[in-house]
Amino acid sequence: MVSGGCVGPEGEVGPEVAAAVAERDEAVAPAPARELVVGYALTSKKAKSFLQPKLRGLARKKGILFVAIDHKRPLSDQGPFDIVLHKLTGKGWQQLLEEYRETHPEVTVLDPPGAIAHLLDRQSMLQEVSELDLTDRYGKVRVPKQLFVNTDPLSIPAAVTRAGLSLPLVAKPLVAKSHELSLAYDPTSLTKLEPPLVLQEFVNHGGVMFKVYIVGDAIRVVRRFSLPNVDEGDLSNNAGVFRFPRVSCAAASADDADLDPCVAELPPRPLLEILARELRRRLGLRLFNIDMIREHGTRDRFYVIDMNYFPGMWSDIRTSLEHIVPILVYY
Numbered sequence: 164m165v166s167g168g169c170v171g172p173e174g175e176v177g178p179e180v181a182a183a184v185a186e187r188d189e190a191v192a193p194a195p196a197r198e199l200v201v202g203y204a205l206t207s208k209k210a211k212s213f214l215q216p217k218l219r220g221l222a223r224k225k226g227i228l229f230v231a232i233d234h235k236r237p238l239s240d241q242g243p244f245d246i247v248l249h250k251l252t253g254k255g256w257q258q259l260l261e262e263y264r265e266t267h268p269e270v271t272v273l274d275p276p277g278a279i280a281h282l283l284d285r286q287s288m289l290q291e292v293s294e295l296d297l298t299d300r301y302g303k304v305r306v307p308k309q310l311f312v313n314t315d316p317l318s319i320p321a322a323v324t325r326a327g328l329s330l331p332l333v334a335k336p337l338v339a340k341s342h343e344l345s346l347a348y349d350p351t352s353l354t355k356l357e358p359p360l361v362l363q364e365f366v367n368h369g370g371v372m373f374k375v376y377i378v379g380d381a382i383r384v385v386r387r388f389s390l391p392n393v394d395e396g397d398l399s400n401n402a403g404v405f406r407f408p409r410v411s412c413a414a415a416s417a418d419d420a421d422l423d424p425c426v427a428e429l430p431p432r433p434l435l436e437i438l439a440r441e442l443r444r445r446l447g448l449r450l451f452n453i454d455m456i457r458e459h460g461t462r463d464r465f466y467v468i469d470m471n472y473f474p475g476m477w478s479d480i481r482t483s484l485e486h487i488v489p490i491l492v493y494y
């Protein structure tokens with residue numbers, strides 16, 4: 164049995180953050196000199212999963228106060244805030260936030276709306292991973308071959324051939340908020356798809372994926388069950404489009420399952436550290452997650468297939484809950 168899904172000891176934070184916290188602890192101990200006010204603009208569902216009593220308690224001890232933002236009113240009329248934490252889309256909110264950033268440059272906005280937008284569109288989402296093209300002695304991290312299509316569905320098979328993509332392909336809606344994914348095994352089924360889409364080569368990975376959560380300079384990784392391998396038989400016997408709605412949300416934890424160790428072994432920590440550091444820097448984001456798979460039959464070839472900003476499932480990533488507080492103190 165393979166157990167444990169945590170990279171590094173529980174509760175460990177990166178050296179930079181730890182030093183910053185220690186410094187601040189020293190500076191404010193025993194009681195915080197002034198509260199750090201964190202305004203949050205989150206959906207009620209998100210706020211509930213994120214702002215659990217434990218986090219509020221931890222934050223209070225560090226002198227951090229969470230205050231709900233009314234996303235319909237100018238931010239200057241609310242607050243004052245030291246930090247704005249947000250994950251709302253919508254033009255009205257974006258505009259309010261941009262105005263506020265311009266007039267209040269001293270306030271830290273976690274994270275900048277432009278940087279978040281990069282992850283909301285599947286065409287740009289994996290661009291940085293692709294450009295990074297990470298190869299070191301611990302492994303390689305790539306993006307599956309993919310193609311953006313926004314043409315007449317009948318022309319998709321030819322476009323796929325021109326781009327050199329091999330079937331089967333995962334069809335993903337351009338807007339990352341939609342999880343209506345499907346798998347196409349043959350050229351005819353490609354003509355039944357509904358663009359705009361990103362078509363991505365399906366990579367066999369033994370039915371297990373890794374969700375890597377990045378919170379500032381802390382990393383946590385958990386295993387999830389994923390789609391099974393596709394073999395030659397599946398390719399010749401399956402015609403049509405197979406939909407797998409919300410597979411990622413339904414995916415069960417595979418942390419305690421009895422799995423083939425070659426499939427279940429977590430990606431090497433040094434590799435994840437380089438990947439996380441580079442992506443943090445290139446994307447300008449501090450709260451995001453990466454979905455990673457290991458190419459079946461290899462030990463060190465990984466693919467990033469999806470990324471999300473300020474991911475859900477905070478209850479699932481205990482360590483990160485504690486890590487958010489140091490980030491808030493640090494920035």
Ligand SMILES: Nc1ncnc2c1ncn2[C@@H]1O[C@H](COP(=O)(O)OP(=O)(O)O)[C@@H](O)[C@H]1O
Nearest residue numbers: 307333342363364365366389390411454468469
């Ligand atoms: N290129 C791929 N190769 C193999 N499996 C994939 C690929 N892309 C997605 N999947 C599977 O589909 C699931 C959902 O895909 P993902 O891109 O993470 O979309 P979302 O999480 O937005 O629904 C993944 O968790 C994985 O199980």
Ligand SMILES: [Mg+2]
Nearest residue numbers: 411454469470
């Ligand atoms: Mg996903």
